[in-house]
């Protein structure tokens with residue numbers, strides 16, 4: 001199973017989806033530009049912000065309250081924004097596409 005990260009320059013970066021690993025960790029492990037994961041997955045830094053492709057937002061679910069607090073401060077926040085560290089990958093997400101915003105706070 002694979003996930004595609006689309007960076008703001010329009011470039012597509014595919015990475016293998018590892019069940020049970022956070023999307024942030026997958027991005028970091030695969031050197032996806034723009035996803036830093038500075039806080040190590042504590043929903044406290046916002047550097048792992050991604051915008052989920054609308055076709056997938058029901059499948060991966062919405063953000064919870066902790067995420068909401070962090071995302072609310074982000075000027076690039078969109079309706080399907082998520083913190084990728086709070087998204088635990090599933091095999092069934094094969095083909096998932098997320099966008100990486102231009103600026104990460």
Ligand code: FES
Pocket residue numbers: 024036037038039040041042043044045046047048049070083084085086
């Ligand atoms: Fe810091 Fe996700 S890694 S909020």
